[in-house]
Amino acid sequence: MTTVQERSPMPQEREPNPALTDPSRPIGFGRVQRKEDPRFVRGKGRYLDDVVLPGMLHGAVLRSPMAHARLVSIDTTEALAHPKVHAVITGKDLEGLNLAWAPTLSADVQAVLATDKVRFQGQEVAFVVAEDRYSARDALELIDVEYEELPVVIDARRALDPGAAVIRDDKEGQTDNHIFDWEAGDKAETDAVFARADVVVRQEVVYPRVHPAPMETCGAIADYDPIDGKLTLYETTQAPHAHRTLYAMVAGIPEHKIRVIAGDIGGGFGNKVGIYPGYVCAIVGSIVTGKPVKWVEDRSENLMSTSFARDYIMKGEVAATRDGKILAVRTHVLADHGAFNATAQPTKYPAGFFSIFTGSYDLEAAHCSVTGVYTNKAPGGVAYACSFRVTEAVYLVERMVDVLAQELEMDPAELRLANFIRPEQFPYKNKTGWEYDSGDYEPALRMCMEQIGYADLRREQAEKRARGELMGIGVSFFTETVGAGPRKHMDIVGLGMNDGAEVRVHPTGKAVVRISVQTQGQGHETTFAQIVGEELGIPTEDIEVVHGDTDQTPFGLGTYGSRSTPVSGGAVALAARKVREKAKAIAAAMLETRPEDLEWEKGRFYVKGDPSAAKTISEIALGAHGTVELPEGVDGNLDAEVTYDPPNLTFPFGAYICVVDVDPGTGKVKVRRFVAVDDCGTRINPMIVEGQIHGGLADGVGMALMEFIGFDEQGNCLGGSFMDYLIPTAMEVPDWETGYTVTPSPHHPIGAKGIGESATVGSPPAVVNAVVDALAPFGVTHLDMPCTPARVWAAMQGRPTPPI
Amino acid sequence: MQVTMTVNGTEVTRDVEPRLLLVHFLRETLGLTGTHWGCDTSNCGTCVVLVDGEPVKSCTALAAMTDGHEVRTVEGLAQGAAGGGTLDPVQQGFMEEHGLQCGFCTPGMMLTARALLDREPDPDEATIREAISGQICRCTGYATIVRSIQWAAAHPAAAPTEQEVVA
Ligand code: FES
Ligand code: FES
Numbered sequence: 001m002t003t004v005q006e007r008s009p010m011p012q013e014r015e016p017n018p019a020l021t022d023p024s025r026p027i028g029f030g031r032v033q034r035k036e037d038p039r040f041v042r043g044k045g046r047y048l049d050d051v052v053l054p055g056m057l058h059g060a061v062l063r064s065p066m067a068h069a070r071l072v073s074i075d076t077t078e079a080l081a082h083p084k085v086h087a088v089i090t091g092k093d094l095e096g097l098n099l100a101w102a103p104t105l106s107a108d109v110q111a112v113l114a115t116d117k118v119r120f121q122g123q124e125v126a127f128v129v130a131e132d133r134y135s136a137r138d139a140l141e142l143i144d145v146e147y148e149e150l151p152v153v154i155d156a157r158r159a160l161d162p163g164a165a166v167i168r169d170d171k172e173g174q175t176d177n178h179i180f181d182w183e184a185g186d187k188a189e190t191d192a193v194f195a196r197a198d199v200v201v202r203q204e205v206v207y208p209r210v211h212p213a214p215m216e217t218c219g220a221i222a223d224y225d226p227i228d229g230k231l232t233l234y235e236t237t238q239a240p241h242a243h244r245t246l247y248a249m250v251a252g253i254p255e256h257k258i259r260v261i262a263g264d265i266g267g268g269f270g271n272k273v274g275i276y277p278g279y280v281c282a283i284v285g286s287i288v289t290g291k292p293v294k295w296v297e298d299r300s301e302n303l304m305s306t307s308f309a310r311d312y313i314m315k316g317e318v319a320a321t322r323d324g325k326i327l328a329v330r331t332h333v334l335a336d337h338g339a340f341n342a343t344a345q346p347t348k349y350p351a352g353f354f355s356i357f358t359g360s361y362d363l364e365a366a367h368c369s370v371t372g373v374y375t376n377k378a379p380g381g382v383a384y385a386c387s388f389r390v391t392e393a394v395y396l397v398e399r400m401v402d403v404l405a406q407e408l409e410m411d412p413a414e415l416r417l418a419n420f421i422r423p424e425q426f427p428y429k430n431k432t433g434w435e436y437d438s439g440d441y442e443p444a445l446r447m448c449m450e451q452i453g454y455a456d457l458r459r460e461q462a463e464k465r466a467r468g469e470l471m472g473i474g475v476s477f478f479t480e481t482v483g484a485g486p487r488k489h490m491d492i493v494g495l496g497m498n499d500g501a502e503v504r505v506h507p508t509g510k511a512v513v514r515i516s517v518q519t520q521g522q523g524h525e526t527t528f529a530q531i532v533g534e535e536l537g538i539p540t541e542d543i544e545v546v547h548g549d550t551d552q553t554p555f556g557l558g559t560y561g562s563r564s565t566p567v568s569g570g571a572v573a574l575a576a577r578k579v580r581e582k583a584k585a586i587a588a589a590m591l592e593t594r595p596e597d598l599e600w601e602k603g604r605f606y607v608k609g610d611p612s613a614a615k616t617i618s619e620i621a622l623g624a625h626g627t628v629e630l631p632e633g634v635d636g637n638l639d640a641e642v643t644y645d646p647p648n649l650t651f652p653f654g655a656y657i658c659v660v661d662v663d664p665g666t667g668k669v670k671v672r673r674f675v676a677v678d679d680c681g682t683r684i685n686p687m688i689v690e691g692q693i694h695g696g697l698a699d700g701v702g703m704a705l706m707e708f709i710g711f712d713e714q715g716n717c718l719g720g721s722f723m724d725y726l727i728p729t730a731m732e733v734p735d736w737e738t739g740y741t742v743t744p745s746p747h748h749p750i751g752a753k754g755i756g757e758s759a760t761v762g763s764p765p766a767v768v769n770a771v772v773d774a775l776a777p778f779g780v781t782h783l784d785m786p787c788t789p790a791r792v793w794a795a796m797q798g799r800p801t802p803p804i
Numbered sequence: 805m806q807v808t809m810t811v812n813g814t815e816v817t818r819d820v821e822p823r824l825l826l827v828h829f830l831r832e833t834l835g836l837t838g839t840h841w842g843c844d845t846s847n848c849g850t851c852v853v854l855v856d857g858e859p860v861k862s863c864t865a866l867a868a869m870t871d872g873h874e875v876r877t878v879e880g881l882a883q884g885a886a887g888g889g890t891l892d893p894v895q896q897g898f899m900e901e902h903g904l905q906c907g908f909c910t911p912g913m914m915l916t917a918r919a920l921l922d923r924e925p926d927p928d929e930a931t932i933r934e935a936i937s938g939q940i941c942r943c944t945g946y947a948t949i950v951r952s953i954q955w956a957a958a959h960p961a962a963a964p965t966e967q968e969v970v971a
Contacts (some may be wrong), residue, residue, distance in 0.1 A: 033899050040907030041895040041914065043838015043878030050837035133828075134821070215842045215850050215908040215942050266840070266908030267942050299843040521906025521943045691902045694945030722847035722940070730933040730946040 027602060028534030031687045034526045035540070036264075036519075045264040048219045048236045049296050056221065057086055059285050059295035060136035061278055062126040062143050063305065064118035067154070067376040067715020068165065069147035071114055071125070079128060079142040084135035086289045088143065089127040089281060091115035101170075102250050102280060105493055106350065108179075108341035109170075110379060112277040118147070119167050119339035120378050121717050122304035127281035129293055152376045152715040153177060156313060156336035159373035167339055167374045177374040179341050184355035184432040185367035193328040193365045197319035201403045206784045207392045208803045209311040209336070209377070209709040211303050211719070212384035213727060214520070216266020218306055219296030220279040222286040230257045231286075235279060237262045238272045238518050239558025242495060244550045246275060249493075251283065262548040268520035269699075269760075270383030271307045273344045273560050304720045308377070308709055309384035311336040312354075312392045316400040324410050326419045328365040328431075329358060331396060335372040335381075343381035344560070345388050346490040346497060352382055352389030353481050355432035359397035360441050360479045360653060361419040366431040376715045385696060385760035388561050390480050398476040398765035399782070402772065406781055411458075412475045412769065413449055413657075417442060420477075427746075434481055436651045437745050437753075438681075444741050445477055448655035448677040451739050457659060465777060470662035474770025475655075478762035482754045483566025483650040492557060498645045499563075500554030501571035503532055503579050505638035507625040509618025510542045513575075516556020517568040518548055522756060523688045524564065528572050530684050531750065535576035536583075536617055537603025554641060562652075562754035565684070566745075571644035573749040578640035583624070585631045586638075587615040590623050650745045650753035654678040656697075658766040662774045667793030669771055671701055671732070676763070677739040681753035693759045694736050700763025702728045704771070708786045708803060807871040811836070812880030820867050826860075827851045829867035830877060838878035838911045842940075849939025852912030853877050859916045861938075878911035881918065893956040894918050903952030905943035912939055917953045926957050 039045055076088040091113035094100040101109040114125050126143050130136035151165040158164055159177040168174045194200055221234040231253050237243050240260040248255035265272060278295045285293035297306065313334040319327045335351060337343060345352045351370040358366045382388055401419075405412040420441040421428045428436040449455075457473050464471045487496030502514040513532050517524065529543035546552055556568060580600065587605040588595040591613055598605040606614035615623070617638075624630075624638045659673040676693055683689045706726035709719035719725040744751025764785065771787045772780055775795055783795045784803055794801060808817040811834060818833055830836045830853065841863055842850035851863040854876040882889040894917045897903065904910040913936055920927055920935040927935070932953050933946070941949060 034902070036907070037899045037904060040904055040910055041878075041891065041898050042882060043836070043911050045838075045907045047837075047840070047908065049831075049841070052832075052835075134823070213942065215848060215906070215940065216840070217842070265906060266842075267906040269942070299845070299848075521904075521908075523905070687902050691905055691944060691948060694947055695905065695943045696945075698945035721845045722843045723845045727940050727942065729937045729940060730950065731937045733946055735929070735950070736945060736947050 027537055027539050029530055029684050032526065032530065032540055032685060034523045035529065036523065036525045047216055047264050047266050048221065048234055051221055051234050051263065053221065053223055053292040056292040056294055057129050057131060057285070057289055058133040058136045059282055059293050060128050060140055061124050061281065061301065062128070062140045063301065064114065064121060064123040064125050066118055066147055066149060067121045068150040068152045068167065069118050070150060071117060072146035072148050074126060075144040076126065079139040082130070082135065082139045082142060084131040085128060085139045087129040087285060089113065089284055089288065094284065097284065099251065099280060099284065104340055104342035105274065105344040106341045110340035110342050112280045116170060120376050121715055122301065122378060124277040127285060129285040129289055154375060154377070154711050154713065154715050156334050156373050156375055159375055167376060179337055179372035179374060180350050181369065181371050182350045183367065183369040186365060187367045190328050190330050190365040190367035194317065194319045194330060197327050198322040199320045199407060200317060201400065201407050202317045203400060203403045203782050205314045205316050205396050205399050205782070206803060207310040207312045207314065207395055208785055209308050210384055210703050210707045211308055211709055211725060212269035212271040213303060213725065214267030214269055214271050217297045217299060217302040218272060218276055219294070220282045221292055221294040222282040223292040224283065224286040226290060230259065231283065232259045232261065233283065234261045234263065236265055236272050238268045238520060238560050240518055240548060240550050241516055241555045242492065242557050243275060245495060246493065260550045262518050265518065265520040269385045270309065270560055272520065273383065274307055274342060274380070276306050299722060300720045303709065303725050304717045305378050307380035307383040308338065309380065309386055310392060311381065314392065314396045316396050318400045318404050320404055324408055324415050324418055326361050326363060326404070328363055329397060329400065331357060331368045333368065333370040335370050336375050336377065337372050337381050338375060338377040338379040340379035341372065342379035344492065345382050346484055346492060348489065349388065353387065354389040354393045356390055356434055356479065356481045357393035357397050358430045358432060359394065360421060360477050362421045362425065363431055368432070377711060385699060385757040387480050387482050387757045387761055388484065391761045394478040394761050395765050398478065399768060402769045403781060406776070413445065413454060416475065416477050417445060435648060436479065437648055437747055438743050439479065439651060439653055440741065440743050441477065441653060444653065444677045444679055445655040447739050447741065448657050448675050451737060452657045452673060452675040454657065468664065470664050470774045472660045472662065472770040472772070472774025474658045474766045474768065474773055476762055476765040476769060477655050479651055479653045480758060480761055481649045481651055482562035482757065483646055484561050484563055485649055486647060487645050495557060497557050498643050499556030499568040499571050500641065500643040501568060501575045502554050502641040503572065503575040503639065505579060505617065505621045507622050509538065509621045511536070511538050512544045512546060513572055514546045514553045515568050515572060516554055517559040517564040519559065522564065522692065523685070527684045527688060531569055531572045532576045535573055536580060538617060562756040565752045566650045566748060566754045567644055567646055569752055570646060570749045571642045574644060575640045575642040578642065579638050582634060582640065583617060583620045583638060585634050586624050586628060587620050589631050590615050590620065590628055647747050650681065650748060652680045652753040652755060652758050654758055654762050656762050656766040658770040660767070660770040660774055662771065662792060667789040667796060669705055669787055669792060671734050671767065673737065674734050675737045675739065676759060677741065678755065678758055679741045679743050680755040680758065681742065681744040681748065682751040683742065684752060689755050690738055692755045693738055696757060696759025697736050697763050698728050698733050699760040701733050701767055704764045704767035704785050705732070705787050710803060805868060807867050809870050809872065810874040812876055822866070822868055824867045826862040826865040826867050826870055830862060836877050836879050840908055840911060842908065847940065849912045850909050852915050852939060854915050854919055857919060857922065859919050876915070878914060881914060892918065893959050894921065894953065896959065897952040897955035901948050901951040901955050903944065903949045909939060909941040913941065913949055917956060921957055925960060
């Protein structure tokens with residue numbers, strides 16, 4: 001039997017919800033240790049770079065040192081002469097295979113290896129295949145490339161200037177750097193509300209370019225078998241099935257001949273959603289050499305070339321009454337998509353789910369417009385736990401509410417409390433078309449304020465201010481929209497955003513669950529077993545979760561946008577319920593009664609009024625596979641399969657409060673305390689939920705204070721290593737304090753809403769609001785991220801500058 | 805060139821290129837893939853192993869530099885047979901307190917924790933945070949790693965000594 005681990009509650013934990021964590025319930029939901037941990041703590045995880053295939057060769061990518069240049073010539077003679085080099089592949093070679101350009105997930109194309117120009121620093125130019133990784137790197141030095149430098153476009157604000165260099169002259173009819181315009185909400189209605197409002201505040205808010213930077217970089221091993229034409233591809237991917245289909249579409253290898261295997265993934269956060277040129281090169285390398293080819297990027301390649309995140313310049317506006325009723329929000333966003341439009345998001349949503357920028361407030365009107373532009377920077381755009389741009393949306397609205405609070409001289413927490421969507425308004429239709437499934441916002445914020453001691457902190461702050469000390473308190477309240485999504489609205493390159501699951505109960509009552517989503521550390525092997533355990537009464541340890549191999553699992557779109565529990569979790573629960581229905585029919589046959597006379601109790605069916613006449617799920621499984629005479633229409637197994645099409649998205653929410661101290665001498669910000677109250681609906685494994693929140697909070701502190709992919713005027717990437725791209729260590733983050741409320745999703749089979757990205761979305765505004773609050777005595781009303789000592793210092797001197 | 809060192813209690817001798825990094829020697833020459841690699845600039849610490857009991861970033865040492873020394877990797881943390889054996893309290897602590905998610909930083913974190921507890925059996929939170937400050941975890945936000953190490957400190961009973969492991 002699985003046991004719920006006995007432990008003393010963490011100091012900050014509230015009373016657990018007895019329905020979910022009662023330790024006398026050893027099966028299903030609750031705090032259990034993770035099934036994946038025993039192998040990880042022994043160093044027996046199997047990550048991409050741990051895989052060694054017989055005869056395997058190693059690939060390395062030659063990258064452009066320039067941000068924008070014409071390719072004049074590439075000479076590979078010397079590299080090819082290297083005794084350990086097996087192949088050197090250039091864009092010209094790929095042109096012959098029709099693979100020099102590959103379609104992106106956003107209806108654009110991206111160069112696999114450059115043929116005409118390079119368009120960002122770090123772009124892929126050539127691929128070397130050699131016997132070992134050191135030789136492959138040596139050979140890169142032997143390739144001679146001649147470039148003819150071109151003017152660069154780095155600042156998105158200048159991308160549409162009449163004289164700006166045209167980056168995408170490869171695209172027919174493209175005469176500038178414009179990609180798309182997109183809008184949501186009612187412009188006229190919103191403008192009318194703004195025209196009659198007492199108060200309007202405006203602020204340009206920049207969400208700078210950052211990078212998910214999982215500790216394991218991206219990589220692939222391609223193993224093409226020329227005899228049966230089968231491609232086995234080991235990949236660091238969050239979406240193995242989607243990748244398989246895309247490779248079939250792009251490379252022309254029939255889909256049944258492609259097997260994508262994702263082993264253990266060392267963190268993803270969106271970085272491992274896309275298909276990168278290195279993967280395609282590894283495939284070509286394997287086809288060309290007839291041997292398996294491994295390619296693993298190094299950290300600089302990771303930071304410079306794969307999947308940046310954010311890079312939104314947002315002009316925020318809020319209309320309100322003098323007494324603090326928020327009436328409307330309005331924004332125009334300039335979205336920097338880099339050199340190729342390669343964001344991974346649902347087709348109809350070029351700005352992701354940014355239109356949820358109305359936040360948690362009951363408004364009369366809202367309108368947003370987004371203009372996407374090309375620049376000479378790496379492509380990407382949706383990554384780093386952003387829930388498809390909900391991160392940018394929440395940051396904007398939560399920063400703007402604080403700007404308004406400062407203008408109205410109101411307490412920012414009170415201003416939020418006065419404007420929340422009220423519980424009786426759910427399901428709530430916002431002004432940009434989202435239907436929020438459920439929410440109860442005020443108790444969450446009140447709990448957060450109480451837990452941190454808000455009133456006392458404000459008193460302390462007043463005393464400190466009087467002494468010239470800089471202390472700030474930052475509040476944020478977020479509502480996410482996750483779990484994409486209903487197939488009638490949401491697809492990625494034509495694939496509906498649904499996920500399949502298959503549950504099989506073996507004759508001895510042990511079960512296997514096959515899922516399409518891909519864990520990168522979220523603990524799927526545990527939580528999905530717990531969902532089945534909850535539904536069927538089978539102990540978690542008797543349930544094996546199979547994932548990460550397209551030959552062994554049903555189709556589905558994968559893990560990103562916090563969609564595993566909302567979509568795949570729904571599929572698993574419904575598949576288990578189908579099994580239970582089947583078990584009921586078989587149990588009735590075994591007990592010689594009618595199904596409607598049976599009652600379910602976790603793990604067994606019994607005859608109503610006679611609990612001793614019962615069959616356990618194990619006995620029923622044996623019966624199903626055994627000799628029991630099966631009822632009409634029931635076949636001899638306890639298996640079921642479901643592809644889940646969610647009726648709506650889910651809307652997790654939470655209240656965060658951060659306390660910072662700023663050193664007036666250096667501008668250094670210290671996060672003293674952080675309280676996070678989250679509501680993700682039903683909590684399957686509270687320990688894992690907490691872990692997801694903690695990780696996201698550290699991300700938020702990182703983005704708010706340290707992380708930044710910057711560029712100089714020539715387009716040199718200034719965040720290309722961990723010396724320059726700073727990620728919080730244990731010294732920069734506090735001991736997180738958490739609390740929770742539970743407002744189940746009414747439409748989700750188990751009421752769960754997803755938690756993977758909540759804290760990454762919700763925490764940056766709390767930290768920045770705290771920093772701005774600390775700097776208020778200097779007249780500061782806004783400061784863009786990252787709030788590094790130098791930038792905070794400049795703001796104190798009255799010179800806040802946006803990051804470039 | 806030839807290098808000889810003790811790895812997890814067993815003496816190994818191999819011919820290597822002088823430029824071979826210790827991390828690649830462990831992972832590729834010896835097949836001990838529990839030691840990871842995560843950056844080019846000695847910042848991440850996913851590669852930490854113990855050399856003569858001290859945490860060392862194995863991406864920043866050549867295999868040749870550990871010639872004649874004792875190296876301990878995550879595979880040598882549990883007592884007894886490879887893969888099984890009694891877990892070190894640090895390993896147990898990480899499972900108890902959810903000190904790992906993707907598991908990529910975990911071997912390095914655990915080895916640093918082991919070295920810390922060998923030196924200072926009952927460290928306070930600040931000491932623990934400082935000890936792991938040369939290492940990055942992108943998943944956990946560190947609080948549970950701190951609690952994991954505190955758990956190990958509070959449950960030292962099964963802790964094998966350095967001598968027992970090497971012997
Ligand atoms: S690999 Fe990053 S410090 Fe060694
Ligand atoms: S557990 Fe993933 S990096 Fe630490």
